[in-house]
Amino acid sequence: MKIAMNIIVTLIGLLATLGWLGLVSNPASVQESFLLIPEGLGGLSNARSDIGALFLASALGCFLALRPQGRDFLWVPILLMSSAAVGRLVSLVADGSSDTSIRGLIVEVIIMVVLGLIWRARGKASSD
Numbered sequence: 001m002k003i004a005m006n007i008i009v010t011l012i013g014l015l016a017t018l019g020w021l022g023l024v025s026n027p028a029s030v031q032e033s034f035l036l037i038p039e040g041l042g043g044l045s046n047a048r049s050d051i052g053a054l055f056l057a058s059a060l061g062c063f064l065a066l067r068p069q070g071r072d073f074l075w076v077p078i079l080l081m082s083s084a085a086v087g088r089l090v091s092l093v094a095d096g097s098s099d100t101s102i103r104g105l106i107v108e109v110i111i112m113v114v115l116g117l118i119w120r121a122r123g124k125a126s127s128d
Contacts, residue, residue: 002125005118006066012077012111013062020055024048035100054080062115071122074115081108081115 022029027038027047038047061076085108088101 009062009065013059016055016059020052020059023052071119074119078112078115081112084108
């Protein structure tokens with residue numbers, strides 16, 4: 001079970017790393033994925049820093065959580081995904097829904113729940 005949990009955390013960390021690499025290396029290439037249209041140098045800088053930070057911090061939290069006593073590092077991606085989900089919910093209420101925003105919300109909630117369950121399971125395993 002521990003191996004399966006580590007694989008899931010690693011996959012989430014790798015996906016977050018790929019998101020970060022895409023934003024850093026070529027933010028214009030991810031416009032369609034994130035519905036993000038950076039305008040000028042300032043827009044490119046903000047895309048790389050603000051959204052890139054979300055992905056990079058999530059990836060680092062996942063990878064640090066793989067350490068033997070690293071369970072609490074899972075709170076980093078859990079809280080970041082929670083923050084993103086709250087932002088999406090506010091946007092849904094204020095602006096209405098779209099397929100893309102609903103998909104993003106679903107992905108964020110799935111990541112939160114999966115990592116939360118892994119965090120919980122690791123706590124029970126260490127107390128047994």
